[in-house]
Amino acid sequence: MNLRPDQILPEQLRSCRSCPAAKGGICEGLGEEELSELSRIAHHRTIPAGQIIFSENEKPEFFANILSGTVRLTKALADGRQQIVGILFPPDFLGRAHGATNACFAEAATEVELCCYPAEAFRNLMQRFPGLEHRLYEKTLDELDAARDWMVLLGRKTAREKVASFLLVLARRARKAGCAVHGGDEGVTFELPLRRIDIADYLGLTIETVSRQITRLRSEGLVTTVGSGCMHAPSLAALAAAAGQDEDDRA
Amino acid sequence: MNLRPDQILPEQLRSCRSCPAAKGGICEGLGEEELSELSRIAHHRTIPAGQIIFSENEKPEFFANILSGTVRLTKALADGRQQIVGILFPPDFLGRAHGATNACFAEAATEVELCCYPAEAFRNLMQRFPGLEHRLYEKTLDELDAARDWMVLLGRKTAREKVASFLLVLARRARKAGCAVHGGDEGVTFELPLRRIDIADYLGLTIETVSRQITRLRSEGLVTTVGSGCMHAPSLAALAAAAGQDEDDRA
DNA sequence: GGCGAACCTTGACCGGGATCAACGCGGGAG
């Protein structure tokens, strides 16, 4: 925990009902009582980009909903080789709700806003409210699916497919967040919340290979660069084809 | 579902109390009422090696505890490339307890004995008994940890480290199952429940590379072959070193 | 504006693992 005191804000001011993490987050669908008890133990924190949120093998001090920003979950080998094992966006839940220790490092890839629950109090609430644990279980199953999809990418895809798959994930996320229009395969503009080194660690590649493959996809017209840290994909179908998956495959 | 009628046995005869999946399985720690309701909907099945237990994107018909044998969970790309995303042993739970469809294929790597619960009835029980859902949630968190450890292997380890890591997992499992003695780093003999093609699909390699690396580890004295389908590791510490991880790392 | 640091891109070369091919081995069927 490397949080400075001034990063710990007083009780959240916005009501949970207007919370950006309510839609799709663990709070969604909870009753009045659950929600009010949760909000009683919650507090908001802002964490600057690059900072470690919690470490592997550490006793968890808190769990959190992500309100804004991007969190990377990493694991490392003894000699320093690193692999990003998960990327979290709002309204994902951060932390291992059961078990004595954290399973990996959590780091702020961008500046991150969290809605934190002290570990002990949160676990008590989980025990009292099975509906809360149920929501968390469903989210964990989705994380497991995502991890296994990523295993296919890491084990069997080429560098070009890996990079295309990564961009496709971002593009689909942006389209889903942006609007409910699903009229066709119109283009999508999206942000790149990760630096090259993070993309490389996520895809099991080096930064040079990531850079070369992005250049290649750009030269093939599958993506265009829109300023720094922002890209545009004219066709998600074409990008999906380059990613080595069927168009309707959500992975 | 490719089960022949004769593979569906009548109600289980052995009591749940003497069940091989009780220790460490989802039934462990359940109350009398939960256990008796579970056993009422349970039936045993034996599935021959190589057979598909259920398919991806299929509506689940049943969930199951694995009583004996080895199950592989696989995902495939459109062009046939395959990745094993999980290996299940007794007393693991098989199936995605929530959600409309299965997330991957489940296949019997060896002959497998299952204790099956019809999906609908099982989900009803889960809703009534939060303790049951809690057990499943904990097991899913462990699966997620294992998947993420495997992501590090797939993304960042060399072929030699991958094969050593795989053998290490089997050796540790055998030692844990065999005896509670943890006196030191004495050797372990264990079975290989997977063929070369499965090992390759699990490690993101080809069968040729797996074969070569096993030969190499054998020539280095890290493992010896004990007949067909059986190996011996004289030192788990040495194997762990070759796997690129710290000795006390359980991954 | 000028400078420096962090990040990104590009080029040249190399090597680990894939690919292609041949052979060995063991077990079941005739």
Added chain:
DNA sequence: CTCCCGCGTTGATCCCGGTCAAGGTTCGCC
């Protein structure tokens, strides 16, 4: 017993992505 087929091993060669090295770009700070 012989044949055949599935599985595993070994060898020769290739190529994708890693490695090493050299700029280029962006942006904050003085």
